[in-house]
Amino acid sequence: MNQLFVNIDWAEIWTATLDTLAMLGGSLLFTVLLGLPLGVLLFLTARRQMLEQPLLFGVLSFVANVVRSIPFVILIILMIPVTVLITGTSLGVAGAIPTLVVGATPFFARLVETALREVDRGIVEATQAMGASTRQIVLHALLPEALPGIVAAVTVTAITLVSYTAMSGVIGGGGLGDLAIRYGYQRYQTDVMIVTVVLLVVLVQGLQMLGDRLVVHFSRK
Amino acid sequence: MIRFQNIHKSYLVAGKDVPALAGIDFEIAAGEVFGIIGHSGAGKSTLVRLINLLERPTQGQVLIDGRDITALPDAGLRDLRRGIGMIFQHFNLLSSKTVAENVAFPLKLAGLRDAPAIKARVAALLARVGLTEHADKYPAQLSGGQKQRVGIARALATEPSILLCDEATSALDPQTTRSVLRLLAEINRELGLTIVIITHEMDVVRTVCDRVAVLDAGRVVELGPVAEVFLHPQHPTTRRFVLEAEHVDEGEQVDDYAHVPGRVVRLTFKGDATYAPVLGDVARNTGIDFSILAGRIDRIKESPYGQLTVAFTGDGVDAALQQLAARRITVEVLRP
Ligand SMILES: Nc1ncnc2c1ncn2[C@@H]1O[C@H](COP(=O)(O)OP(=O)(O)OP(=O)(O)O)[C@@H](O)[C@H]1O
Ligand SMILES: [Mg+2]
Numbered sequence: 415m416n417q418l419f420v421n422i423d424w425a426e427i428w429t430a431t432l433d434t435l436a437m438l439g440g441s442l443l444f445t446v447l448l449g450l451p452l453g454v455l456l457f458l459t460a461r462r463q464m465l466e467q468p469l470l471f472g473v474l475s476f477v478a479n480v481v482r483s484i485p486f487v488i489l490i491i492l493m494i495p496v497t498v499l500i501t502g503t504s505l506g507v508a509g510a511i512p513t514l515v516v517g518a519t520p521f522f523a524r525l526v527e528t529a530l531r532e533v534d535r536g537i538v539e540a541t542q543a544m545g546a547s548t549r550q551i552v553l554h555a556l557l558p559e560a561l562p563g564i565v566a567a568v569t570v571t572a573i574t575l576v577s578y579t580a581m582s583g584v585i586g587g588g589g590l591g592d593l594a595i596r597y598g599y600q601r602y603q604t605d606v607m608i609v610t611v612v613l614l615v616v617l618v619q620g621l622q623m624l625g626d627r628l629v630v631h632f633s634r635k
Numbered sequence: 636m637i638r639f640q641n642i643h644k645s646y647l648v649a650g651k652d653v654p655a656l657a658g659i660d661f662e663i664a665a666g667e668v669f670g671i672i673g674h675s676g677a678g679k680s681t682l683v684r685l686i687n688l689l690e691r692p693t694q695g696q697v698l699i700d701g702r703d704i705t706a707l708p709d710a711g712l713r714d715l716r717r718g719i720g721m722i723f724q725h726f727n728l729l730s731s732k733t734v735a736e737n738v739a740f741p742l743k744l745a746g747l748r749d750a751p752a753i754k755a756r757v758a759a760l761l762a763r764v765g766l767t768e769h770a771d772k773y774p775a776q777l778s779g780g781q782k783q784r785v786g787i788a789r790a791l792a793t794e795p796s797i798l799l800c801d802e803a804t805s806a807l808d809p810q811t812t813r814s815v816l817r818l819l820a821e822i823n824r825e826l827g828l829t830i831v832i833i834t835h836e837m838d839v840v841r842t843v844c845d846r847v848a849v850l851d852a853g854r855v856v857e858l859g860p861v862a863e864v865f866l867h868p869q870h871p872t873t874r875r876f877v878l879e880a881e882h883v884d885e886g887e888q889v890d891d892y893a894h895v896p897g898r899v900v901r902l903t904f905k906g907d908a909t910y911a912p913v914l915g916d917v918a919r920n921t922g923i924d925f926s927i928l929a930g931r932i933d934r935i936k937e938s939p940y941g942q943l944t945v946a947f948t949g950d951g952v953d954a955a956l957q958q959l960a961a962r963r964i965t966v967e968v969l970r971p
Contacts, residue, residue: 545716
């Protein structure tokens, strides 16, 4: 075992794992906090919806598409000045989170929008017929009905964020991706790379399983 | 009382105005069960959705108890809607809520916070629709008929004065349809609420409605008490509905009697006359013979009626027809 993994410093791996989890947790939290309202807004302002607003919808939709079409590696570089402004650094866990949030929010918002569209129009109509305000319809009918879809969206977003955190290792974001690149790629320590990749795979698997369970738990259909 | 005042409604489809309703003008009385029947696309849903303004008229007003609801501000409209229950063909229950939560939903939306009061109200409503033991199930665990009963309980939660039913039984089998209609009739009787029923089945109208409007291409082509419209249809669309309900093909009828001698007459009995030995009486009195070619005896809402196609032979046929008419039986001569 020790022969096989000569280069491995388990303490460092442990720290990197914690960094990855911190980046993931922090960025997922803010992505959901920002992306959920944005997704609801996209849904409501679309054509034939309750708050139909073609101009607002057009702008939001365009911005979301632009951000989603920028390759994440480029986004990291573009975001350096903004990140420094917000967190005072572009390095480490704190430095990585703003970029991760900006990269993932439009993606998540679109998934939320889609989940809301899946809700049967008849349910919205029935709620409307009961005298509900738009706010009540969103909070008490649409979001609860779309919950399984939204949980699935959070899962997909979390997994996407895992691969983003690995990429932010490129400019010293910390975490497992950083470790893989610094040791595995730049110093030819293949064993470090294998261990980090295995850990990432385990993380992604775990997230998917957890997400799938929650979706089942919240589904009543 | 619901009054449609010169209603026009058109939809913008591919840049063109397509009319869905064209000049609707009639009144639904408080406490009656009113049917609106029409073929697919006739405008039934559009019409009923005007009553709670899920659709707005392009022109004209909808008055409820004399008040023009099209002029209501948002808050007033939400209040109005709380006083109007609605049930749907596909039930539209919230799949994420239990039966009890679905029934409590309109109460929560109305701002009721008193948990014991909500619980008691929900229990009473579920008892009324016969679903007490299903309170904690989710809609996906119920049959169609049970789902519609939840829909009815939910629609009644805020004690509305009007209940709108858009094809509420169209997704149900005949037996379940009957039990749901019976429940609606019972609710109408006991709570005195006005019920508006949209359907494309004459049987639904016949079972529960007091009056009916026949809608065809966005216009009311016939309107009146169900017995009147059902037994003496004037408009071709109405006739087609009646024949459909009797499972008879148009044209099949009169041809069949070509070889039957005598005068072919359709007799319509209503109320008590239906069960009286009228035909035998009259035949004895006038010395004529009769043979029954077709007929049915059934009920329109509570009251029985019969409709017989009869061939009369003999010398006293004129006298017989007079006697029948004198006993308040409607006589229509199909073949002199
Ligand atoms: N939102 C809409 N946009 C465009 N056209 C519509 C819309 N809703 C209804 N229509 C049109 O208006 C007409 C009447 O529709 P409506 O739904 O009221 O018919 P219906 O009698 O309820 O039919 P069905 O029995 O099929 O439910 C139809 O020709 C339909 O295509
Ligand atoms: Mg319809």
